[in-house]
Amino acid sequence: MRKWFAALLLLSLVFSSIPFSNVAEAKPGDNTLSLYLDKAKVALNGVEYPSVQPTTAVKGVSYAPLSMLVARYGYSISFNSVTKESIVTGNNLEMRWKMNTSTYTLNGVSSTFAGKAYVLKGSLMVPVRAWATATGSTLTTSKGQIVLAWNSFKKPTAEFVVDQTEIYATQTNVTYTSKSQNPEFIVQEEWTGNDPAFNEPGSYTITRTVMDTNGEWSEPYSVTINVLPPNQAPVAEFTTDKTVYKIGEPITYTDLSTDDENAIVERVWSNNDPAFFTSGPQMINLRVLDKHGLYSDYSLSVTISDEIMYTQEEYNQKFIEPGEMYTTDGQAILNYSLVPYTFSSSDRKLLASNSPENLTKQGLLYRDTVTGDFRLFVYHLNIGTDKLKIYLAATNKSSEVANVSLGASGQAGPNYFGLWTGKLASERYLDSNATGNTTLTSLQPGETKLIMPELGNQALKPYDVFSAYADLNASSAVEFTLFAVKEGDKAPLETLKTFGNLPRDAKHIRGTFDGADRTIHIDEVLGDEPQRVLFGDHVNDPSLDGRDMLNGVYENNWGNFGVVYKMTVRVKPNTLIAANARGGVWSGVFKINDIPVMVSNSSLLQKQSDVCVLYRTGPYEEFVELSFMTALGSNLPMNVLFIPMKQG
Incomplete structure (x- = not known):
């Protein structure tokens, strides 16, 4: 036993x-x-x-x-x-x-x-x-x-971190997070100094020890923190350059707000108009918030007298920033003097692919054989169920080596907002035009290559829009083919061989046109009186005629989409130059003396009463260079206005 x-x-x-x-x-x-x-x-x-x-x-x-x-x-x-x-x-x-x-x-x-x-x-x-x-x-x-x-037993450790990087006496809720090694073997822990809040500023040490499953205690682990004095709310304050203003007189606001940590994160103004157009007292308010959510408010009253410096219209003409809009009497603009002009066109061709605007499937969008300079513009919306990619192929039809050069280009999308892609593509194209950069692709006789492969970088999801402009040149006869294929196609050029032409729709344009650049000639000095230069009306500014080379149909580019307009005009001192749409929603990009101006920075011209500021001449007569493109998706006609501004 x-x-x-x-x-x-x-x-x-x-x-x-x-x-x-x-x-x-x-x-x-x-x-x-x-x-x-x-x-x-x-x-x-x-x-x-x-x-x-x-x-x-x-x-x-x-x-x-x-x-x-x-x-x-x-x-x-x-x-x-x-x-x-x-x-x-x-x-x-x-x-x-x-x-x-x-x-x-x-x-x-x-x-x-x-x-x-x-x-x-x-x-x-x-x-x-x-x-x-x-x-x-x-x-x-x-x-x-x-x-x-x-798993073998491993002795746990007592590491931890204090979660808050800044701790304020009486204000911060302090929390602690364990960083112990082998925490699964911890059965008990003891803390000292781990208060959820600290009442006084100063240095504090927090210590932790842990006991393992064998009943042994770890080495203590300590963290020292610095508790800051209680955070003070910011102090809101501002001044105006005067206390009494005329109607329409510009007001200068000077923000004098302070914070004990210089940590103001938001300023919320109310009624801080740059000018007022009714007489009487006006109370302006400012609220400032610091990064801790504390805030303060400050109010100041100014008086608007009965005397008029500028009406609302005069103030807008003189002070609204370029790219911003204001509202005027749209009917009165028709009484502005209509400026006559002549124009000349370049030899550059325009290849337009906007029909069918709505794509339901893959297929061939447009094709033509070109020698020399041409501009391509593309605008398509995918309304099918498949994701589609758009490509441009070039095939050398001559018996000698052909060189295809790509100059200025701009594209935007895919995006669900079509006018946005049209405006952004225009801006990128004009910016690219200023750099003068080109790329060259050589083609052996009969050879086909993809040109501008970035066109197909992103697929168009259902209801995405894609817009693009590009200036190209072919040294000899080259056939250019624009086509769409399903996402995932690894051999788009092989797939292209199986395509037929996608049928055009009854509303949008597709074809080849002459005269992709139009230079406007105006002899008179502008700005003596309110004047307007009218574009896209088919009378003063006739639309381009062309032909759809896929089926021989004669075509009219009724909006002159893809055309770059240029003009150099002589303008009187203190004259506002602005854009005004007459046919509905209009958007685009201007370059004024080589400086781009969006129409507009935050919106579009939507009504005949909308005016977007482009430029103001100074105290002397100036020659002003203007160029612009109408963004795809816009409506015409549109005016460029020249309005003398009130002085004083």
Whole structure:
């Protein structure tokens, strides 16, 4: 009996039994123990060790000697002679096993398992499944082998961080985040100084220690913080250059707001108009907010007298910034003197692809053979279900090497807002035109290449619009083909060979036109009286005639889309130059003395009463250079206005 008790002292905690036919999948662990059925050996992390008894299977339940399991896991074992229990301890666990029973106790809680612990040649054999469950191990089986996997105990650390980088006395709610290593082995922690808020400014040290599953405490970890004095609300303040103003007199506001940290993040003004157009007192308000959400308000009253400096119309003409709009009497503009002009056109051709504007499928959009200079413009909306990419192919139709040069270009989209793409493409084209950069592509006789491959960089999703302009030159006869293919096509030039022409729609333009550049000639000096130069009316500014080379249909570019207008005019001093739409929504880009001006910076000309400021001459007569393009999607006609401004 004493020999039997001594043997039991070597045994460890009994573990649940496992049928080989129904085994849980093991999770990764930094230790693996392989048990071999009917063999008195095991392997721990690849190193073999002898076992006092072989692993055995009895009635579908696998057993292993408790003493071997205890030794390989690094636990300890003892025997209670009164209760006849083998007691295994380790990793903050206490397991009790007893011969001829189907239960074990884990930290005082009893659990049952399949099979029954028994003694084999002096060794207590326990079910391997139960052992895995009690120790938190995972288990797999394969070809007479059982593998247990578990993580070794690792001593945890007490690191932490204070979440707030700036802490203000009485104001900041302070939180702490653990950064402990091996946190799964932490069972208790103690803090000092980890207050949720601090009442006084100064330096504070916060310390944390943690206890592991073996009951041992870590080294203390400390963080020192600097608590700042309570944040003060910003102080809002401003002044005006005067206290009494005339109607329409410009007001200068000077912001004098301060903050103790110089951390004002938002200024909210109300009623701070640049000028007022009714007499009486006006209360102006300013609210400033700091980065902590504290704010203050300041109000100041000014008086508007009955005397008039500028009417609303006169003020807008004189002070609205270029690219911004104001509203006027649209009907009165028709009474402005209509300026006569002549024009001359360049030899550059225009290849237009805007019909069908709405694409439902892939196909050939436009094709023509060109020699010399031409401008391409593209505007299409995908209303199909497939994503589409647009490409431009060039095929050398001559018997000699052909060079295709690409000059100014601009594109925008894909985007659901068509007028935006038209305006942005115009701006990018005009900016590119100023750089003078070109790229060259050489084509052998009969060779085809993609030109401007960036056209196909992004696919048009359903209801996306794409706009583009480009100036090109072909040194000899080159056939240019614009086409659309489904996204994902790896060989678009091969797919192109299978295409037929997409049918044109009944509203938009497609074709080749002469005269892509139009220079306006005006002899008189402008600005003596309100005047307008009218474009796109088909009388003063006739539209281009051309032909759709896909089917021979004669075409009219009713909006002169893709045409670059240029004019140099002599303008009186103190004259406003502005844009005004007459046919509906209009958008585009002007260059005034080589400086781009959007029409407009934040919107579009939508009504006949909308005016967008382009330029103002100074105190002397000037020659002003203007060029512009009408953005695709716009409506015509439109006016360029010349309005003498009130002085004084």
